[in-house]
Amino acid sequence: MLELLAPAGSMDALRAAVQSGANAVYLGSGPFNARQNAKNFSLDELPDAVRYCHVRGVQVHLTLNTLVTDRELEQAAQTITAAVKAGVDAFIVQDLGLVSLLRQMAPEVPIHASTQMSIHSLDGVLRAAAMGMSRVVLARELSREDIAYICRNSPIEIEVFVHGALCMCHSGQCWFSAVVGTRSGNRGQCAQPCRLAYGYGRYEDKYPLSLKDNCLIDYVGELQQMGVASVKIEGRMKRPEYVAVATRLYRAAIDGEPVSEADMQDLREVFSRQGFTQGYYLGRTGPEMFGTRQKERENKELLQRARAAYENTEAPLVPVRFYAVVKRRQNAMLAVEDDLGNLCKTEGPVPQDALSRPLTQEALAERLAKTGGTPYRCLETKSVVEPGLSLSAAAVNAMRRELLAHLTAVRGRQRDRELNSYSPVKHYPGPAKPPRWTVGILNLQQLTPKLLAMRPARLYVPLSMFKGDTDWISRVPEQTELTPVLPRVIRDCESEGVLAALDRAHSLGVRTALCGNLGHIALARSRGFAVCGDYGLNLFNSRSMSVAKGLGLESATVSFELTLPRIRDLSKPLPTELLAYGRLPLMLTENCVIKNRTGRCSCHTGTTKLVDRRGEEFRVLPDQDCCRSVIYNGKKLYLLDKLPELRSLGLWALRVQFTTENPMEVDAVIAALRGSAVFDPGSCTRGLYYRGVE
Numbered sequence: 001m002l003e004l005l006a007p008a009g010s011m012d013a014l015r016a017a018v019q020s021g022a023n024a025v026y027l028g029s030g031p032f033n034a035r036q037n038a039k040n041f042s043l044d045e046l047p048d049a050v051r052y053c054h055v056r057g058v059q060v061h062l063t064l065n066t067l068v069t070d071r072e073l074e075q076a077a078q079t080i081t082a083a084v085k086a087g088v089d090a091f092i093v094q095d096l097g098l099v100s101l102l103r104q105m106a107p108e109v110p111i112h113a114s115t116q117m118s119i120h121s122l123d124g125v126l127r128a129a130a131m132g133m134s135r136v137v138l139a140r141e142l143s144r145e146d147i148a149y150i151c152r153n154s155p156i157e158i159e160v161f162v163h164g165a166l167c168m169c170h171s172g173q174c175w176f177s178a179v180v181g182t183r184s185g186n187r188g189q190c191a192q193p194c195r196l197a198y199g200y201g202r203y204e205d206k207y208p209l210s211l212k213d214n215c216l217i218d219y220v221g222e223l224q225q226m227g228v229a230s231v232k233i234e235g236r237m238k239r240p241e242y243v244a245v246a247t248r249l250y251r252a253a254i255d256g257e258p259v260s261e262a263d264m265q266d267l268r269e270v271f272s273r274q275g276f277t278q279g280y281y282l283g284r285t286g287p288e289m290f291g292t293r294q295k296e297r298e299n300k301e302l303l304q305r306a307r308a309a310y311e312n313t314e315a316p317l318v319p320v321r322f323y324a325v326v327k328r329r330q331n332a333m334l335a336v337e338d339d340l341g342n343l344c345k346t347e348g349p350v351p352q353d354a355l356s357r358p359l360t361q362e363a364l365a366e367r368l369a370k371t372g373g374t375p376y377r378c379l380e381t382k383s384v385v386e387p388g389l390s391l392s393a394a395a396v397n398a399m400r401r402e403l404l405a406h407l408t409a410v411r412g413r414q415r416d417r418e419l420n421s422y423s424p425v426k427h428y429p430g431p432a433k434p435p436r437w438t439v440g441i442l443n444l445q446q447l448t449p450k451l452l453a454m455r456p457a458r459l460y461v462p463l464s465m466f467k468g469d470t471d472w473i474s475r476v477p478e479q480t481e482l483t484p485v486l487p488r489v490i491r492d493c494e495s496e497g498v499l500a501a502l503d504r505a506h507s508l509g510v511r512t513a514l515c516g517n518l519g520h521i522a523l524a525r526s527r528g529f530a531v532c533g534d535y536g537l538n539l540f541n542s543r544s545m546s547v548a549k550g551l552g553l554e555s556a557t558v559s560f561e562l563t564l565p566r567i568r569d570l571s572k573p574l575p576t577e578l579l580a581y582g583r584l585p586l587m588l589t590e591n592c593v594i595k596n597r598t599g600r601c602s603c604h605t606g607t608t609k610l611v612d613r614r615g616e617e618f619r620v621l622p623d624q625d626c627c628r629s630v631i632y633n634g635k636k637l638y639l640l641d642k643l644p645e646l647r648s649l650g651l652w653a654l655r656v657q658f659t660t661e662n663p664m665e666v667d668a669v670i671a672a673l674r675g676s677a678v679f680d681p682g683s684c685t686r687g688l689y690y691r692g693v694e
Contacts (some may be wrong), residue, residue: 002224002231005061005159006247012310016244018317019310022057026092029481030079032072033063037576040236041081041470047086051412056317056375059089059341063236064102065114067095067186067540067559068209069566077422080105087414092137093117094172094186094557097543101422103132108417110134116186117173117518118536121492122150126520129153131547135229140214140217141590142491143283146281149224150491155339157229162232163246163267166277166289168194168209169587173488173536176586178561179633179685180494186538186561194587195292198610198618208593208610212291215267215276220253230691238271241306246271248309269299270306273605285591288295297649316377320399322368324383326351326359332391333405334368335546336403338376344406348399354390361385374404383599399549430572430650437673438577440485440657441666442621444472450667458532458651460514463487463498466505466624475507484513486524487624488536488588494626495523502527508599512554530554535579543573549573555652555687560584560637561624563692568649575652580639581669583619583632584687593620593629607660609634619660638678638684640669640677 001076006503008027017025027049028040041049048058062083067646068076076098083091084106091109094116102111112135113119113128120139125662128136135157138147151158167174167185177191178184191451193346214221220231231254233246251262268275274291305326324538325333332348351359365381440460441447455477465472476482485548490498506528508575513524516536533539533548533556540559548556554573558567567578594608610631617634639646639654646654656673658666672678 002220003229004026004247004428006231006243007103007164007233007236007238008049008243009238010240011041011045011049012616013236013238013243014052014349016310017247017307018020018053018056019313019315020244020247021315022247024061024089024230025053026061026232026236028063028188029083030075031188032066032068032079032098036232038088043082043086043507046082046088047414050087050414053086055408055411057287057411057440058317060087061090061092061112063092063114064098064685065094065116066188067093067184067538067561068098068270068313069562070541070569073097073101073161073424073541073543075421077101077105083412083509084417084419084537084654087290090135090544093133094538095445095538095540095543095544096547099131100425100543100547105420106417107420108200112137112159114171115139117653118170118172118488119519120146120489121171121495121519121524122153123495124517125150125158127518128523129154137232139170139489141170141280141489144222144281144413145283146224146491146493147223147228151227153228158227159628160216160221160223160228160571161180161228161234162223162231164213164238165210166214166280167212168488168589168591170590171490172538172586173420174533174534174586175561175584176631178688178693179584182688182691184561186540187693188558189694193612196612198612201609201611203611203615204690207290208596209589210292211591212273212277212606213271213424214276214278214280216278216281217250217259217264217267219278220250221256222678223579224254235271240329241303244306244310245302245337248487266302269296269302271525274431274634280590286413287596289591300684301387306643314373314375316371316375317377318376318411319640320371321379322374322381322383324364324368324385325382325384326364326389326391328386332399334399334403336407336535338407338411339372341410343409344403344410346399346402346406348391348395357390358388360642364391364396364504367393369402369477370397371400373402374409375407376404378530399424399493407602408527411599417651425571427542427545427571427575431652432650434647435578435649435651436653438642438653439657440582440655442659443693445663446661446666447472448657448666450670452480453479454670454673456656458483458512459479459548460485460655462624463501463505463513466501466510467591467625468502469501481512482510483511483512483514483532485514485534486520487626487628488516488534489590489623489626489628490517490520498523499527521553533557535560545576546573560687562691564645564649564689567651567689570650572652573652577649577651577653577655577688578646578651578659579637580646580654581637582655583634583636583659585630586618587631589629589631591629592622592627594622594633595627623660633685635683635685638677638679639686639689641679643677671681
């Protein structure tokens with residue numbers, strides 16, 4: 001059966017989801033969930049929330065889908081302990097370190113890979129399965145063909161977002177809110193800069209980054225046929241009435257009931273951004289996918305109806321069967337059995353001889369079926385009733401109430417599961433010697449003689465540079481390890497071209513590749529490459545670094561959301577690299593920002609600037625040879641004047657990343673590495689290495 005997974009940002013929203021037909025809810029508790037501004041649940045409230053759901057046959061998935069620092073790991077362990085004791089049914093996780101911690105502490109509780117893991121291919125799903133995850137929440141940018149292919153070949157469950165807000169950026173690859181204001185989307189504090197106005201080249205009142213909400217209500221049957229295990233409604237920040245309306249209508253659609261235009265109007269009125277979109281699912285990106293939240297009069301009648309549906313009624317969600325024996329000279333016996341096989345029994349008074357209307361099987365079944373006000377509905381009653389006996393309605397009702405109360409206690413009982421204590425990983429301080437230099441370029445013009453003369457330890461180049469003329473490779477010094485950078489998104493339908501480029505690079509003697517996604521590790525290795533980890537993996541703590549080592553990575557680039565002291569204290573079980581110069585990537589978008597403006601694929605003809613209301617500029621470049629956009633910060637990260645401080649962090653290498661620089665600018669940066677570095681606060685930034693993130 002297709003699971004309907006609904007959001008629960010509060011206890012009211014949880015009740016709304018359950019009473020409206022959700023099979024499962026997802027909620028946050030504590031500081032480690034991606035919706036910190038929702039009401040969420042305290043650890044003390046969590047057991048009651050889980051009990052409420054379990055009694056009614058609904059599962060509870062706890063979101064631990066943020067990045068966690070080393071200092072927070074023990075607190076995360078406390079959250080895990082409380083959640084396991086409360087009886088949660090699954091954890092939704094982004095941080096690779098938390099995956100490792102959960103497998104150590106709570107090996108019996110399923111782990112679901114959050115959409116924040118940026119899993120968008122079968123190889124990504126297979127990697128998640130190999131790491132012990134039982135379900136993957138796929139990237140929202142995938143088409144129906146992508147989803148169907150993954151479902152046909154996946155060894156674990158697949159979950160798909162079907163309704164609610166769409167981020168402009170691939171989840172887990174957005175640093176916009178963090179870099180411009182320290183509120184990290186990877187830490188549950190996103191300030192939603194994508195919903196603000198921008199202009200092209202100058203500020204305008206336009207919204208090129210604000211997507212309409214997703215709505216796949218017409219396709220849930222198709223998703224079920226594909227083999228999708230769960231469909232998910234977004235909205236832990238939204239009001240309970242929204243949860244009630246969306247859950248009720250998707251429940252109806254899953255059950256095969258037609259969705260009317262009036263139903264769709266309810267969906268639009270309870271929340272939308274100028275309507276809905278199915279663009280990603282249908283493979284139709286473009287301007288028609290964009291919209292903003294409009295100020296409209298609330299439909300108070302709709303909200304009142306939605307509220308009444310979950311506040312004033314108890315939906316009979318759990319099917320039960322009654323068994324009764326009414327015989328002379330012995331206590332009446334009654335039992336109830338639920339859909340899980342729980343069986344509860346009780347005894348009543350000894351029946352009397354009937355003076356007028358004897359009790360019949362039909363009359364007894366009618367009395368037992370009166371389960372109103374409880375979560376139970378009577379499927380059938382099997383009974384043995386000797387003729388000529390009487391048992392009062394009050395006695396039957398009392399027995400039924402006692403039984404159902406007992407059954408509620410049994411269903412809400414917390415089950416024992418293996419729970420181990422927190423154990424930190426072994427600490428590796430990293431090398432004491434000065435770090436080496438690595439350099440990344442985006443085009444051949446940046447490959448200047450001065451750059452080559454510095455002989456960087458590695459030269460990172462886009463994989464797409466191996467598709468054309470490769471005479472430039474002969475200029476790379478022997479001491480420099482030439483390393484192609486794979487795109488951070490490679491859908492299954494795109495892998496053939498990537499493999500061909502890898503084969504070309506391999507034939508030219510290249511043996512190392514840089515990957516920023518779990519799903520790309522196997523892709524590179526299948527062509528004989530050693531794999532290095534890039535910033536897209538969001539390595540944020542010592543446990544995630546240990547996982548990277550376990551994955552066999554040759555090196556790892558730490559998250560640029562970490563402060564320098566945290567990087568210093570990070571365990572470094574493998575060579576560790578830091579971004580020290582360059583424009584920080586803020587967004588990786590499936591929608592081509594440039595094509596959406598011009599109406600044609602012109603994204604490789606130059607750079608485009610988005611300008612916000614404060615006049616800040618954000619450069620837009622194509623993602624290698626794909627029609628995807630990378631939005632970069634206007635100011636360049638600059639730590640080249642901080643080399644003495646960086647040398648004390650235990651790092652293997654410092655990376656200089658060129659994006660929009662021309663050859664003269666490249667040479668100026670190379671010269672600065674020799675001791676002439678000067679920080680210009682007008683054009684440069686320290687990034688987050690000193691400020692940190694919320």
